[in-house]
Amino acid sequence: MSAPDTFDLIILGAGPGGYVAAIRAGQLGLKTAIVEREALGGICLNWGCIPTKALLRSGEVYEALDHLGEYGVSVQGRAYDFEAVVQRSRKVAQQLSAGVAFLMKKHKASVIEGVASLVKGASAPQVKVALKGGGERLLTARNVILATGARAREIPAAGLVADGERIWTYRDAMVPKATPKSLLVIGSGAIGIEFASFYRALGVEVTVIEALPRILPQEDAEISAAAQAAFEKRGLAFRVGANVKKLSRTGGGVAAEIEREGKTERLEAERAIIAVGIVANLEGVGVEALGLACERGHVVVDAHGATNVPGLYAIGDVAGPPWLAHKAMHEAVHCVEHIAGVAGPRTPAPIPSCTYSTPQIASVGLTEDQAKAAGRKVRVGRFPFRVNGKAIAAGETTGLVKTLFDAETGALVGAHMLGAEVTEMIQGFALAMTLEATEAEIFATVFPHPTLSEVMHEAALAAYDRPLHI
Amino acid sequence: MTTEILMPALSPTMEEGTLARWLVKVGDAVKSGDVIAEIETDKATMEVEAVDEGTLEAILVPEGAEGVKVNTPIARLSGEVSSAMSPSVSPVPEVATPPATPAPVQTPPAPAISPARDQAPTPAPTSGTAPTREGGARVAASPLARRVAAREGIALESLTGSGPHGRVVLRDVEAALAAGGARVAGGKAPASAAAAPVRQSLSLEQMGIAPGSYDLVPLDGMKKTIARRMTESFRDVPHFPLTLDIELDALLAARAQINALSEAPENKVSVNDLIIKAAATALIRVPEANASFTDAGIARHHHADIAVAVAIDGGLITPIVRGADLKSLTVIAREMKDLGARARARKLKPEEYQGGTFSISNLGMFGIKSFASILNEPQGCILSVGAGEKRAVVRGEALAIATVMSVTLTCDHRVVDGAIGARWLTAFKALIEAPIAMFV
Numbered sequence: 032m033s034a035p036d037t038f039d040l041i042i043l044g045a046g047p048g049g050y051v052a053a054i055r056a057g058q059l060g061l062k063t064a065i066v067e068r069e070a071l072g073g074i075c076l077n078w079g080c081i082p083t084k085a086l087l088r089s090g091e092v093y094e095a096l097d098h099l100g101e102y103g104v105s106v107q108g109r110a111y112d113f114e115a116v117v118q119r120s121r122k123v124a125q126q127l128s129a130g131v132a133f134l135m136k137k138h139k140a141s142v143i144e145g146v147a148s149l150v151k152g153a154s155a156p157q158v159k160v161a162l163k164g165g166g167e168r169l170l171t172a173r174n175v176i177l178a179t180g181a182r183a184r185e186i187p188a189a190g191l192v193a194d195g196e197r198i199w200t201y202r203d204a205m206v207p208k209a210t211p212k213s214l215l216v217i218g219s220g221a222i223g224i225e226f227a228s229f230y231r232a233l234g235v236e237v238t239v240i241e242a243l244p245r246i247l248p249q250e251d252a253e254i255s256a257a258a259q260a261a262f263e264k265r266g267l268a269f270r271v272g273a274n275v276k277k278l279s280r281t282g283g284g285v286a287a288e289i290e291r292e293g294k295t296e297r298l299e300a301e302r303a304i305i306a307v308g309i310v311a312n313l314e315g316v317g318v319e320a321l322g323l324a325c326e327r328g329h330v331v332v333d334a335h336g337a338t339n340v341p342g343l344y345a346i347g348d349v350a351g352p353p354w355l356a357h358k359a360m361h362e363a364v365h366c367v368e369h370i371a372g373v374a375g376p377r378t379p380a381p382i383p384s385c386t387y388s389t390p391q392i393a394s395v396g397l398t399e400d401q402a403k404a405a406g407r408k409v410r411v412g413r414f415p416f417r418v419n420g421k422a423i424a425a426g427e428t429t430g431l432v433k434t435l436f437d438a439e440t441g442a443l444v445g446a447h448m449l450g451a452e453v454t455e456m457i458q459g460f461a462l463a464m465t466l467e468a469t470e471a472e473i474f475a476t477v478f479p480h481p482t483l484s485e486v487m488h489e490a491a492l493a494a495y496d497r498p499l500h501i
Numbered sequence: 502m503t504t505e506i507l508m509p510a511l512s513p514t515m516e517e518g519t520l521a522r523w524l525v526k527v528g529d530a531v532k533s534g535d536v537i538a539e540i541e542t543d544k545a546t547m548e549v550e551a552v553d554e555g556t557l558e559a560i561l562v563p564e565g566a567e568g569v570k571v572n573t574p575i576a577r578l579s580g581e582v583s584s585a586m587s588p589s590v591s592p593v594p595e596v597a598t599p600p601a602t603p604a605p606v607q608t609p610p611a612p613a614i615s616p617a618r619d620q621a622p623t624p625a626p627t628s629g630t631a632p633t634r635e636g637g638a639r640v641a642a643s644p645l646a647r648r649v650a651a652r653e654g655i656a657l658e659s660l661t662g663s664g665p666h667g668r669v670v671l672r673d674v675e676a677a678l679a680a681g682g683a684r685v686a687g688g689k690a691p692a693s694a695a696a697a698p699v700r701q702s703l704s705l706e707q708m709g710i711a712p713g714s715y716d717l718v719p720l721d722g723m724k725k726t727i728a729r730r731m732t733e734s735f736r737d738v739p740h741f742p743l744t745l746d747i748e749l750d751a752l753l754a755a756r757a758q759i760n761a762l763s764e765a766p767e768n769k770v771s772v773n774d775l776i777i778k779a780a781a782t783a784l785i786r787v788p789e790a791n792a793s794f795t796d797a798g799i800a801r802h803h804h805a806d807i808a809v810a811v812a813i814d815g816g817l818i819t820p821i822v823r824g825a826d827l828k829s830l831t832v833i834a835r836e837m838k839d840l841g842a843r844a845r846a847r848k849l850k851p852e853e854y855q856g857g858t859f860s861i862s863n864l865g866m867f868g869i870k871s872f873a874s875i876l877n878e879p880q881g882c883i884l885s886v887g888a889g890e891k892r893a894v895v896r897g898e899a900l901a902i903a904t905v906m907s908v909t910l911t912c913d914h915r916v917v918d919g920a921i922g923a924r925w926l927t928a929f930k931a932l933i934e935a936p937i938a939m940f941v
Contacts, residue, residue, distance in 0.1 A: 060503065060559065060577065372505070372574040373561050376663050378670075440652070442645045442671070467643030467671055 038064045038172040040370060041158045042140075043147045043316070046073020047080075048347030048359030049178035050131050055367040057138025064170055065140050066147040066160050071131040073180055075356040077124045078202050083225055085120035086205065087387050090232030094265075094389065101426055111233060113210050120205065143168065149175070149317040155342020156321055174342050174370045177330065178359065179316060181309040181348035190278035191217065191305045197285050198278065199304045201226065210235055211301035215287050217275055219246035221386040223306035224262075228388035231267050238268040238298055240289060242307075245271055249353075249384065251398040251447040253413075253433060258449055261390050261429050270298070278303060311349045327351075334377040336366035344370070358382050381464045385454040390429045393457035396445030396464055399435060408438035409445075412494025414486050416450045418501055421481040427451035432490035434460075441469035446487075456484050470495060503558060505574035509540065509549055515851070518542045519567045519722070520575060529557045531578060538575070542722065546847045555579050567667065642669035650674045654703045658720065723816040734876050739914040742873035742885075743922045747930045749889045749904040755936040759830065767835050772889070773809070773863055774834045775939075779932040780884060781805035781825035782939050783925055784859055790925040791858050793879040794915040800879075808857030808877060809837065811844045818844045819877065821857040830939075865889060871907040881916035882925070885909040 040056050042049045045067035056063040070077045089111070096109050135142050144163040149156040158170040183200040185192045193200045199207075204226050212235065216227045219241035231237045239246065239262075245255040246262075246269060259269055273291040280286075284301040311329045321340050324331040329352075330338055330345040338345050344366050347359030361380060368374035386392040402409045412434040416422040430450025437444050446460035463473055470491055478488040485500075492498045508518065521541040525531055531551045538549045555578035562575040569575065640657040642650070646669045650657050655677055657669055664670035706712055720728070734740075752775055760769050784791040784805040793800040805826040808819035820840035822833055843849050860877045863886040870890075874883045889906040908929070912922040932939050 375665065378664070440645060440649055467645035469644045469648055472644050 036064070036168065036170050038062045038141070038170060040064075040174050040176065040367070041066065041170050041172040042176045042178055043149075043158065044073060044178035044180055044312075044347075044349075045071045045131065045135075045142070046178060046180045046347065046359065047075045047356040048180070048363045049073065049176070050134065051360040052176050052178060052346065052363035052367050053140040054134055054138045055364050056371070057140055059367065059371040059373065061367070061371060063138075063140045064143055064158075064172070065135065066143045066145060066158065066170075068144070068146045068163075070128050071135065071142065072124070072128045074182075076127050076131065078205060080356050081127055082120040082124045082205055083201075083229070084387060085123040086116065087225060087229050087232075087389075089116040089119065090229045091389060094232040098426065113233070114208070116233075117206050143170070146315070148315055149177075149321055149343070151321060152342070156317075156340060159317075172342075174344065176336070176363075176366060176370075177316065177338070177343065177345040177349055178347050178363070179312040179349050180359075181311045181354060183305060184308040184310045185305060186307060189275050191275065191307060193305055194280075197280055197302050199302060201304070201306065204304045207302075211284075212236060213284070213300035213302075214238070215240060215278075215285065215298055215300045215303040216306060217278070217287070217303060218306035218308065219243075219269075219271075220249065220306060220308070221247075221384070223304065224258075224386050224388050224392075226304050226306065227267055228262070228265075231262075231265055232389065236266075236268075236300070238270065238300065240273050240275060240287065240298070241269070241271045242274050243272065247386065247392060250386075250392060250394055251433060251445070252400060254392060254394065254431075254447045254449050257431060258388075258390070258392055261449070262388070265389065270296070278305075309348065309354055311351075313349065335369040335374065336362055337369075353382055353384065355382060355384065378465070381461055383457045383461050385457065387454060390427075390450050391453045392449050393453040394445070394447040395457055395461045396443065397435065398445060398447065399433075402435055402444055407444060409435045410438050410494040411435055412490045412492065412498075414489035414493050414498055414501065416483065416486055419481075419483060419486050419489075421483050421485070422451070424481070425451070425483075427483070432486045434487075434490045434494050436470050436491075436494050441471065443468060443470070443473065443491075446490075448487075450483070450486075452483055456487060459484065459487055504553070504555065504578045505561075506537075506549075506551075506576040506578055508562070508569050508571050508573045508575050510571045515542060515571060517568045517570045520562050520564060520569050521546060523560060523564050525557050527557050527560055531555055531557055541847075542851070547850070551578070553578070568661070640669060641667060643671060645671050646674050651704070653678055654707065656704060658717070721815060723818075727816055730878070731875050734878050738876050738878065740876050740911050741914055741919070741922075742909045742911050743919070743926055744871055744873075744907055744909045745926045745930060746892075746905050746907050747933050748894070749906055749933065752933050752936050753889075753904060763831070767838060768831045770830050770834045771837070772865075773861075773886075774830060774837055775936065776861060776863070776884075776886060776933070777807050777809065777822055777825055777833055777837070778828075778830055778939055779929055779936070780859060780861060781807055781822075781828075782932055783929040785826045786928045787921065787925040789921045790882055790912075790917050792881045792916045793858070794881065794913055795879070799916055802858040805859060806857045808854070808860040808880070809840075810860065810862040810874075811841050813845045813847065818847075818849065818854050819857065819860060820844050820849055820854050860884070861886060865906065871909055873909045873911050876911055876913055881913045882922070883911045884929075885911065 039061040040063045042052050042063065042065040045065050049065055050071065053063050053065045075081065093111050096106065099105055143160055145160040147158050147160045150159050152171060155173055155175050158175060160168045160170065162168060192198065193203060195203050201222050210230065210233050214230050214235050214237045216223045216237060216239045219239050223239060224247060227237045227239050245252060246259050247255045270289060270291060273289040275287050276290050277288040278285060281299060284299060285303045287298045287303065289296050289298060313325065324339040330350050332338055332345050332350045336344040336346050336350065346362040346366050348354045350362065365374055365377055381395045383393060383395040397405065399409065399411060413431055415431045417428040422428050427450065433447040434443065435445040436442065443460065443463050446457065448457060473488065473491040478485045489498045489500060519541040520538060522539040524539065525537045531537060532554045533552055535551045536548045537551050540547050540549055558577040558579040560576050562569055562573065641662060642657050643664065647657065649671060655674060660669050660673045660677055662669035663673050752772065756770055756772060756775060763769065788801055791802045791805055804824045807822045807825045809822065810817050810819050822836055825833060840853065857880060859880055860883040862874045862883060864872060865886055865888040868888045871887045872885045874885045876883055885908065887907040889904050891902055892905040893900050894903045894905065910922050910926055
């Protein structure tokens with residue numbers, strides 16, 4: 032091993048947190064190295080957000096055939112080539128990963144392929160990389176950012192362990208050879224619901240099992256209920272408040288023994304997907320030797336991402352929930368600006384959450400239950416898509432928008448949406464919250480007609496009992 | 502090799518300042534000793550000099566940025582040598598404080614407690630210096646911050662915006678509320694950010710003054726410091742004024758004689774210089790008056806460091822003649838000319854206006870007969886000097902004419918009680934009325 036290479040900043044992990052940190056560091060003139068053990072772009076780009084969106088799109092297009100008649104269109108015959116569906120998804124991921132490689136080059140970040148571990152250093156931990164091509168490199172820097180992400184959680188006690196063949200994680204579920212006839216999805220968070228939605232679109236019999244009393248438990252209860260109803264209409268089956276006691280392989284597939292309201296039930300299917308949360312990737316990083324403070328499986332950080340180890344920062348999934356790529360990117364920018372000494376005060380930005388099922392779910396801020404639990408008096412507005420002109424014309428009348436305003440100050444405290452394209456619209460509410468808008472500014476904003484977004488305006492008006500079109 | 506240029510601390514207590522002006526731009530070659538920027542605290546503008554050579558690679562803090570924390574990187578310099586910046590003060594020449602005018606007579610002093618308000622000095626930079634709004638512009642604030650501030654009766658202008666571009670956001674209003682945001686009647690709150698509880702006020706509109714019927718002059722750092730320090734002093738220090746009339750004719754005659762000895766204009770002595778000298782001498786003679794209250798005890802100062810209030814554009818400042826008891830009149834005169842000029846240019850170093858032991862405020866040149874200043878903490882006394890004017894005085898059984906000035910000593914009763922104040926005034930009067938005693 033030669034003399035250590037010195038950088039201003041070393042980033043461990045080239046997922047959305049890591050590569051965005053490298054870009055910002057480049058913009059600020061920091062000499063940066065980014066270490067990645069697998070592929071640039073991380074899970075998000077290679078095995079998560081992006082390829083699933085490609086799959087979901089294939090599913091949507093296929094499922095749309097069911098309703099062609101409504102639009103006065105007909106086609107002869109219908110089929111999908113699953114191999115081609117998966118291939119398209121992989122191609123999309125590869126294209127974007129190459130894009131990240133270009134961005135790293137543009138911002139002069141040294142990409143080092145290999146597995147990194149941290150070693151005690153002088154002012155910051157040193158980084159030892161077992162290089163992909165063999166050999167080892169020792170890197171030093173004044174600051175190190177841990178952006179190693181997370182992976183699917185497994186629960187061996189209940190047999191929730193992926194075998195890659197019949198019991199899948201998200202990763203296996205993205206590249207099977209063929210669609211199964213039936214599928215159990217264990218866990219109804221965004222990941223579980225998206226796969227359930229995708230496979231259902233391709234005609235698979237899907238049953239979603241959720242331990243909590245409702246699906247999408249992070250969302251507003253009203254949205255959860257409306258979403259479940261919409262999914263059931265598409266033929267999805269649900270078992271909520273159901274604990275998986277045992278998941279096991281049978282002769283030709285899998286069987287889940289579930290307990291619900293004191294009764295046990297056995298569900299069988301060809302395949303199962305485990306989507307019961309994620310765990311941070313901290314193993315092998317060498318955190319034990321550094322005495323890095325962790326809590327509930329993730330690294331403890333301050334508002335700037337600083338850990339208890341001098342010179343070591345953590346961002347994204349490894350630094351705790353919500354486990355979302357855009358949260359990692361947001362933290363990345365602030366963390367690097369803080370390291371470079373140009374950061375403003377950290378503004379606790381509301382982090383939107385999106386589920387790309389059919390229909391879509393998007394939300395930002397507090398749910399009604401959370402607001403009440405926090406002792407806030409809120410005004411609630413609701414407006415359905417079924418009376419919106421654009422929604423009717425497009426045949427996308429499922430869903431609603433729900434808004435929550437502080438009863439005293441008029442601050443927008445939360446917004447919850449179910450329907451077509453809502454993931455593209457939630458940023459409007461996020462922007463309003465970041466700008467600290469009150470109901471008055473939302474009322475005063477001109478929403479274009481005809482658009483689905485008019486429902487956002489109406490939902491705000493409805494919170495003050497003055498919606499126009501209902 | 503790239504080096505960061507850090508925000509310098511211009512005084513040991515400075516925590517942040519305003520980056521007033523960049524004198525170089527990105528790409529400029531900088532060499533040691535070049536003045537590259539001006540930094541403003543609430544009291545002074547200081548120049549920042551480059552220590553090493555290089556090319557200015559990036560400006561990290563834009564011109565006009567307020568509340569820049571000490572040691573924040575403000576620019577990057579590329580070059581071989583590592584560089585650091587050192588603040589340097591650039592003095593400006595010119596003349597000093599206004600004198601009062603002369604004449605004699607005498608009144609017995611009596612302690613009394615009657616609050617009087619007036620201009621008074623203010624020293625010391627605040628740490629939490631709040632940003633000011635540019636040129637009276639509308640305060641940038643989020644709709645929510647605006648609404649909550651209006652509901653709670655908090656003047657937005659009194660808040661420091663922590664949002665992008667100094668925008669006042671909800672957390673700033675909440676911080677003000679948490680800081681003890683009592684809602685108080687009255688125009689613009691003098692509140693400064695940080696430190697002391699923020700004194701909130703109703704808006705003028707709430708007080709019945711129509712919007713648009715006035716112009717709003719934004720509070721700069723100096724105004725905020727004056728507001729805060731004077732409010733604290735007047736509210737927290739138990740103070741009382743002692744007034745005495747002093748005949749000035751002997752002093753005026755002495756001054757004429759002294760000035761006749763010297764041709765050089767910089768050596769000309771003003772009445773105010775003589776008052777400084779007399780005050781310093783009296784403080785040495787009555788050391789109990791040259792004192793400060795502290796929780797641990799009363800600090801008796803070894804020397805008379807006389808702070809002199811100088812009116813400047815946008816406020817006032819109190820440069821200090823250090824060890825005035827040890828200095829000759831000509832030295833005092835020269836120092837005051839220099840300090841006064843640099844005060845008006847806002848180029849004083851912090852140590853030149855922080856930490857006096859006694860203050861003098863002279864409004865004689867405005868014809869003010871008598872007034873009582875607000876104490877300049879931690880000083881135990883401040884002397885307010887009125888105009889010297891010809892007045893009728895009684896000598897024996899007859900009326901006579903003499904040049905008389907009224908002076909008022911405001912005392913911190915925790916340090917200086919009535920008798921001590923009276924003794925100091927008596928000593929001071931004796932020196933003014935027989936100036937030769939200053940020189941022995």
